[in-house]
Amino acid sequence: MGRGPAVVTVTDAAPARDDAAPDGAGPGGRSRRTVGAVLRAAPVPLALVAMIGLAGVVLGRVYAGNLLTALMWGAAVGSVAVSVAARRLPSWLVAPVSVVVMAGWTAWSLRLAARHAALPGGFGEVVADAARNGIPRLLTAMIPVEPAPDTVLVPLVAAWLAGLAGAEVALRAGRVLLGLLPPALLYGGALYVVGPNADPAVRPTVALAAVVALALAAPGGRSGPAGADPTAGLAPAVRVAVRARLAATAALGVAVVVGLTALLGPVLAARVDGRPVDPRRYVEPPRVESLDENPLIRISGWALNPDQKLLEVATETSGGPAGEQTRIRLAVLSDYDGVTWRVGATYRNAGRILPAAAPGPGQLDTVRQEITVADLTGRLLPAVATPREVSGARVAYDPATGTLIRPEGLSPGLRYEVDSVRERPDVDLLATADVPAGDEVARVLRVADGVPEPVRRLAGQLAEENGAPYARAEAIERFLAEHYRVVADAPSGHAYPNLSFFLFGPRDGGGQRGTSEQFAAAFAVLGRLAGLPTRVVVGFESRGDGPVRAADAYAWPEVLFSGVGWVPFDPLPRPDDEPRPVEEDFRPTPEDPPPSEVPEPTLEPTATPPAVAAPGGAAGERGVPVPLLVGGGAGGLLLLVGAVLGALAGMRRAQARARLERGDPGERIAGAWRQVTDALRLAGRPVGDDLAATEVAARARATLAEARAAHTAPAHAGAAGEPTGGEPTAGRSGTVGGAAAVGPPDGPDVDELAGLLNQVGFAPGTASGEQAARAAAVATAYVGALRDARPWWRRVLWSVRPGPLRWRR
Incomplete structure (x- = not known):
């Protein structure tokens, strides 16, 4: 009886050893089992690497060169390899280890990208800039995108994190389908970032679908621990049957996916817009001043x-x-x-x-x-x-x-x-070249409203006498070069009134002379009126190696010809040529006399006032004496004008008192600020709503300095519009951008008023009565100083201008 159990034990153990033998008994068998497990587990990691790499291929189509694609392949291999190598570590430890390795790979990649892009500055400065501006620069970058640190940082980190998440879910948790989701989302994000800036990614997408199908069909693609054989421990016959059933199920699943793709793919594709959305439209590109x-x-x-x-x-x-x-x-x-x-x-x-x-x-x-x-x-x-x-x-x-x-x-x-x-x-090709037309060149053919009639007639005269486009351009160039003079001290300005004065103003009053600014602008306007697509270019003329000085700066016009491109013209006269009077070749009609004084630079177009018809018939036909009629009419008109002007002046004074004396301190400070902005508008320097209070204050200081400088200039220079100082001032520019060139004048501290306005805006209820009184004093002093710096007749009109009464707030 004692020997029975031993015999049974030996007999029962033998089949187990025989069963194990086919799979590899001894060390050789264990090696074969290990190789088999590795082969069964390999498809899922390889699929993750391939999916992330394909995302790099798709995104790399909008990059210059193959650097980004190579770096993303490296991130794919590195992230998945770290998860595979750390599969025996606790799950909570894998992510920190992977992030440390990611930091090393990213730092090396950024250094390589910085060296490739030849960026100046230290490595720390470059990395900090990339971290701050990575996303906006990626979405505002010019196509093809330069693989610089700021444009590769986000794709690299996203690729590594997708590989980490996918490997942990698919390999450690055994959820293969869910583990393939992060790389798939990365691929979709790459397609979205590329948008319409590259051809459709048909081949990479087909390759991605094939990789996903193989990963799901492979033995390692079924749920369960990575590398585990779901048939382990079963009898040979049962094992074969289970494996066959699993293979048939996988094949059927793949067939169903392929069939649905073939059937539904065209239908779904037809419902999708042919041109994808460009995410760059949601990001504001860099702006300039x-x-x-x-x-x-x-x-x-x-x-x-x-x-x-x-x-x-x-x-x-x-x-x-x-x-x-x-x-x-x-x-x-x-x-x-x-x-x-x-x-x-x-x-x-x-x-x-x-x-x-x-x-x-x-x-x-x-x-x-x-x-x-x-x-x-x-x-x-x-x-x-x-x-x-x-x-x-x-x-x-x-x-x-x-x-x-x-x-x-x-x-x-x-x-x-x-x-x-x-x-x-x-x-x-120029003599016979035509000029393009249509929407593509509408921008360089557009003529703004308000063209002075003499300018329009001059363009028409030059166009009538010269039929071909190039002949018209040459005629405009020759007319400007023969009739006008280049002077360094000509006032700036290229609005319609400035160009009209440049073309037709009296020579002894400052007309018919200017810098290259007026020559180029006049050529471009006359060219557009003559049907030529034109533009103005500002630049410098370099005489080889060496310094480029301010004297080398000038502007020139260009004309676009079909089949030739943009052709520059030079309307400047030769230094030794004596200009001919404009009247020799162009005479304005009597009803449009030439300008007699320099127009002030404006920020708004000046419309040409309609002509007023002279009254017909003699006043004395009814028997009323002509002197009595004229005297009575003039007296009544003067009384009416005086009443209107007095009413306007009273309304303006009442408006100022209401702003500065009524309401709580915050409202009075805001009223003082409106007094300043209205004064700037009355002086021809309106400010936009996009400017901060400190910028408006700088504008106000510059405007006062310009007005004082013009007021103290010699009378003859002021009449001709000629600057008298040796230094350039923003006042000659006629634009708000020139304000930065003028230092703060001695006068009311508008910056203090700007600070009070910011206090009211950002801390309501904190302003005191003393501060409101100070704001009123600063505004009153500034408005008075700006008004006193104007010519006497403008000072007279200042208080009766109705504009502030109707300007919107």
């Missing part, structure tokens, strides 16, 4: 300081004659509203490589320049047209105009290199 939006107003200031060093330039040119002067472009101005020429650009952050436009039929020269900034200010970045690569400075670019800016602004000592492709138009 008024001086950068209209650098044309800086020409007169530079002309008065010709020795001011703005840039230092070293040039290498392949092609073109040796020693040729090079035009360095600062900005292209395409929009004109009758008052101001503006760039009107939409800037996108760009890397070193800029998008290349289709070359024209002319000769192409390659120009490489190393530029060092000296006294040039603003954000506009000078470069020879058309820039293709910029290194040494982070830039934003407008491909429509070819204008570059540095969002951080220029600073003395900034050094950068620009590789440009300069196009030389084929002059043999």
